[in-house]
Amino acid sequence: MECQPQHAVEILSRTPTTLRALLQDLSDPWTHINLGAETWSAYDVVGHLIHGEETDWIPRAKIILQHGQSRPFEPFDRFAQFEPSKGQALKDRLDQFAHLRQQNLETLQQMNITSAQWELRGTHPELGTVTLRQLLATWVVHDLDHIGQIVEALAKQYTEAVGPWKAYLPILEE
Amino acid sequence: MECQPQHAVEILSRTPTTLRALLQDLSDPWTHINLGAETWSAYDVVGHLIHGEETDWIPRAKIILQHGQSRPFEPFDRFAQFEPSKGQALKDRLDQFAHLRQQNLETLQQMNITSAQWELRGTHPELGTVTLRQLLATWVVHDLDHIGQIVEALAKQYTEAVGPWKAYLPILEE
Numbered sequence: 001m002e003c004q005p006q007h008a009v010e011i012l013s014r015t016p017t018t019l020r021a022l023l024q025d026l027s028d029p030w031t032h033i034n035l036g037a038e039t040w041s042a043y044d045v046v047g048h049l050i051h052g053e054e055t056d057w058i059p060r061a062k063i064i065l066q067h068g069q070s071r072p073f074e075p076f077d078r079f080a081q082f083e084p085s086k087g088q089a090l091k092d093r094l095d096q097f098a099h100l101r102q103q104n105l106e107t108l109q110q111m112n113i114t115s116a117q118w119e120l121r122g123t124h125p126e127l128g129t130v131t132l133r134q135l136l137a138t139w140v141v142h143d144l145d146h147i148g149q150i151v152e153a154l155a156k157q158y159t160e161a162v163g164p165w166k167a168y169l170p171i172l173e174e
Numbered sequence: 175m176e177c178q179p180q181h182a183v184e185i186l187s188r189t190p191t192t193l194r195a196l197l198q199d200l201s202d203p204w205t206h207i208n209l210g211a212e213t214w215s216a217y218d219v220v221g222h223l224i225h226g227e228e229t230d231w232i233p234r235a236k237i238i239l240q241h242g243q244s245r246p247f248e249p250f251d252r253f254a255q256f257e258p259s260k261g262q263a264l265k266d267r268l269d270q271f272a273h274l275r276q277q278n279l280e281t282l283q284q285m286n287i288t289s290a291q292w293e294l295r296g297t298h299p300e301l302g303t304v305t306l307r308q309l310l311a312t313w314v315v316h317d318l319d320h321i322g323q324i325v326e327a328l329a330k331q332y333t334e335a336v337g338p339w340k341a342y343l344p345i346l347e348e
Contacts, residue, residue, distance in 0.1 A: 172319075
């Protein structure tokens with residue numbers, strides 16, 4: 001499927017609601033336990049999504065529109081969520097994410113990007129040439145990827161609890 | 175984490191809301207396209223969850239409570255969603271699932287299962303001996319597994335659209 005802005009925004013605009021439906025008021029054992037040092041809890045993932053709203057998607061779109069390929073994006077810190085807001089409640093993180101996402105979608109709309117502009121190119125510091133349309137598609141898939149990561153983090157709390165049924169549940173595979 | 179009924183119900187009760195947040199009013203290309211003959215669209219997955227509410231979880235719990243290991247469960251038809259309600263709108267499927275889930279959670283509560291009863295055993299037609307507590311944990315993980323399947327089905331519509339970013343998005347891996 002080609003990435004059409006109106007389809008992309010359908011997903012982007014509902015991610016905050018999906019995360020609230022999935023996580024708000026869940027008891028802490030579900031949301032704060034990770035599955036080992038290299039894995040993220042649901043709480044960590046929401047922090048990562050907040051950092052993306054602040055530093056990744058719209059800032060990169062602006063760089064493409066203003067500088068094209070001449071200015072590479074700032075590298076994205078994939079571990080920033082472990083720093084500043086560590087003590088924040090999950091509910092506050094969900095609210096903050098929803099607020100930032102709404103602001104960013106309003107900004108995106110105000111940018112009035114034309115069909116031709118969606119094909120403009122930028123420079124990713126590691127991946128090289130990318131287009132504005134690919135950036136938009138990646139924003140969408142990044143949301144879905146991390147929703148998937150959250151449901152996996154929740155499911156794996158019950159890896160032992162399901163007993164023999166583990167064989168039928170692909171989400172519990174290593 | 176051990177499967178405690180009150181924790182399990184936290185997840186089970188929010189799955190209908192999560193599915194609505196994720197899918198309701200999404201345009202058809204997102205929800206009705208699968209990714210090849212062996213894969214399910216989001217629409218197919220909701221049909222599968224409905225069939226589980228009708229024939230799997232509570233009926234099997236009743237078999238364990240009434241018959242123990244002497245009566246194996248009916249095998250579960252994993253492809254039933256492709257039969258009766260093929261023409262049903264997605265919104266109607268989401269409503270039907272929410273209704274059945276609410277009914278089943280009420281039934282579960284009315285069953286007043288004791289700590290000792292959660293350890294009762296039943297016979298799965300393929301997996302052999304299982305406990306009532308494992309059945310409850312599996313109900314939860316089965317929900318999460320299929321939410322993960324839905325976000326993967328949505329994400330993979332954009333496998334080509336993300337361009338070079340595919341390398342950073344585990345959900346797009348084959």
